Amino acid sequence: MRVNESKLDRALREAFAGTDAERRVVVRQAMDLADSGQVTRDRGVALTVDEVVRNLADAPDESVANRWNWWMGALEVAYGGYAAFQVRRYEKEK
Template structure:
């Protein structure tokens, strides 16, 4: 998982603050390292795959979209709650 590329893609597609994008990219990297999506969904987690999944969310910031996806995976497969974003340093724009 190229976290820097994912951070850039998140900014381009969904906005959010730099801190928020970094924490989502960090959690995506942790999820990729766990290889859970390989088994549960049958695909490797890449920046493109993350952006495609987050695009299905009903809206919101990168972290809100990420948590929506993790909630769906938790409901379907279990074991994804630990990958939710719970906090990030908020930055004033």
């Protein structure tokens, strides 16, 4: 089952601080992660909007991109293979 992109974008905007550019890149990375099926294989749970928001809520209180990277770092340590899904850069808004 594919993560609903617009629902994820809306949920991230409502739940966490960060710019539109940060949120867009996190959504893109989440979609790629969902398409890979890696989370389901490693953790036995589908990647859903609720799953993303719940895990990002556990991160230190920072922007959405930092929260995403924190979660991807935790998954990298636990399972390996998640570094490719981290946010490396995004266009700064003016």
